[in-house]
Amino acid sequence: MSGRTSYDRFLSPTGRLLHESAIRRMGTVVARAGDLVSFAPGYPDSALFPWDQLRAITHELLTGADGTVLQYGPTRGYAPLLEALVDVLQARHIKASLDELMITSGSQQGLDLVARVLATPGDVVLVELPTYTGGIAAFRNAQADLVGVVQEEDGISLDDLDEVWQRVRAAGKRAQLLYLVPNFQNPTGRLLALAKRRQVLEWAERRDVLIIEDDPYGALYFEDVASPADTRPIRADDERGRVIYLSTFSKTLAPGFRVGWMVAAPSLIDRFDTAKQSVDLTSGTLDQRVVHLAVRRGVLDALAPRLRDLYRRKRDVMEDALRRQLGDRLTWPAPKGGFFLWVRLPEGCDDVSLLERALEQRLVFVIGSAFYVDGAGHDRIRLSFSAPTPERIEEGVRRLAAALKPAPVSSL
Numbered sequence: 001m002s003g004r005t006s007y008d009r010f011l012s013p014t015g016r017l018l019h020e021s022a023i024r025r026m027g028t029v030v031a032r033a034g035d036l037v038s039f040a041p042g043y044p045d046s047a048l049f050p051w052d053q054l055r056a057i058t059h060e061l062l063t064g065a066d067g068t069v070l071q072y073g074p075t076r077g078y079a080p081l082l083e084a085l086v087d088v089l090q091a092r093h094i095k096a097s098l099d100e101l102m103i104t105s106g107s108q109q110g111l112d113l114v115a116r117v118l119a120t121p122g123d124v125v126l127v128e129l130p131t132y133t134g135g136i137a138a139f140r141n142a143q144a145d146l147v148g149v150v151q152e153e154d155g156i157s158l159d160d161l162d163e164v165w166q167r168v169r170a171a172g173k174r175a176q177l178l179y180l181v182p183n184f185q186n187p188t189g190r191l192l193a194l195a196k197r198r199q200v201l202e203w204a205e206r207r208d209v210l211i212i213e214d215d216p217y218g219a220l221y222f223e224d225v226a227s228p229a230d231t232r233p234i235r236a237d238d239e240r241g242r243v244i245y246l247s248t249f250s251k252t253l254a255p256g257f258r259v260g261w262m263v264a265a266p267s268l269i270d271r272f273d274t275a276k277q278s279v280d281l282t283s284g285t286l287d288q289r290v291v292h293l294a295v296r297r298g299v300l301d302a303l304a305p306r307l308r309d310l311y312r313r314k315r316d317v318m319e320d321a322l323r324r325q326l327g328d329r330l331t332w333p334a335p336k337g338g339f340f341l342w343v344r345l346p347e348g349c350d351d352v353s354l355l356e357r358a359l360e361q362r363l364v365f366v367i368g369s370a371f372y373v374d375g376a377g378h379d380r381i382r383l384s385f386s387a388p389t390p391e392r393i394e395e396g397v398r399r400l401a402a403a404l405k406p407a408p409v410s411s412l
């Protein structure tokens with residue numbers, strides 16, 4: 001044999017199937033290009049990472065005599081951070097005991113662990129249309145069959161949910177998991193109405209389904225249109241353990257720490273703990289210690305109003321720029337929090353060819369179809385306003401307008 005080894009024949013069935021997140025792929029494009037405006041990944045604005053406090057906390061931890069700061073830690077997480085989370089959750093109206101909690105390496109790991117432990121190959125996992133690409137990847141990698149449920153203005157349609165469930169059952173399949181992002185959903189920015197939160201919980205009871213509630217953006221509501229009362233987690237009213245709740249410090253403190261957490265019944269947490277042991281033994285010990293002190297010293301609480309204000313202003317900048325530069329050619333549901341505008345394209349324009357033209361203008365965003373499990377969404381794109389400065393948002397929208405210009409008709 002000559003030449004370099006080809007590895008295809010070595011790949012396991014899972015290795016062959018692995019699904020890459022569309023957003024990560026966009027990230028690679030961003031990393032390679034120079035003067036590119038990126039509306040693609042849902043990155044927080046690094047200007048508001050609390051650099052001074054984090055520097056002081058890290059210095060303190062690394063100059064002390066406590067060797068455990070850099071030692072392996074329990075898979076379930078650093079105990080004082082778990083205790084601090086009980087209070088963080090209390091403020092979100094969730095009562096959780098320590099045996100219902102586990103730290104994960106970002107909430108993305110929480111999704112992966114849920115998929116590993118609960119998704120049976122060939123079984124259906126119900127998801128919103130559209131939904132977060134990282135959720136799609138986690139469940140697809142576990143070889144689940146993803147079936148979509150339509151969304152209305154105020155979140156998932158309960159009628160469609162039950163119809164889809166019945167259809168799946170009539171086809172002889174099982175559907176035991178429902179994945180939801182109720183607060184400022186990625187990608188639509190939508191907020192699930194409070195009444196629907198109660199109804200979906202009742203529905204899950206009736207149909208014997210577990211809800212996976214993914215809540216990275218709940219704290220990032222825009223005070224002009226939403227309040228903390230609107231973001232009450234489904235888990236807050238879950239008395240029977242129907243909901244597995246996932247959250248993270250990625251959007252409110254810094255994603256580089258890779259510290260997220262999950263809340264579930266103790267018997268499920270035991271399973272997730274065992275699954276995590278073979279994935280990474282423990283989430284980063286130093287990361288957890290820094291996050292713990294940041295929470296306990298009020299860094300997070302002091303930061304939250306500034307984040308809400310910053311992202312609301314950036315939303316305004318992007319919406320104003322789109323209206324000014326593109327008139328009414330593009331429409332989107334007004335987001336009440338979070339990082340995204342979910343934009344509907346003009347008649348006849350599709351997401352993939354628009355992205356190609358945008359890349360020529362040195363602009364990148366995520367194509368709408370990446371968020372659909374049924375092949376739809378070519379008439380949408382997701383624009384993220386969280387990371388770029390207001391000036392770069394203006395410039396990006398100018399490039400988007402250039403990409404949207406109809407190609408000149410050549411006259412012979």
Ligand SMILES: Cc1ncc(COP(=O)(O)O)c(C=O)c1O
Binds near residue numbers: 106
């Ligand atoms: C809905 C949703 N879930 C999970 C994640 C992953 O977050 P983490 O950084 O905590 O892994 C993201 C990140 O964009 C997200 O938007």
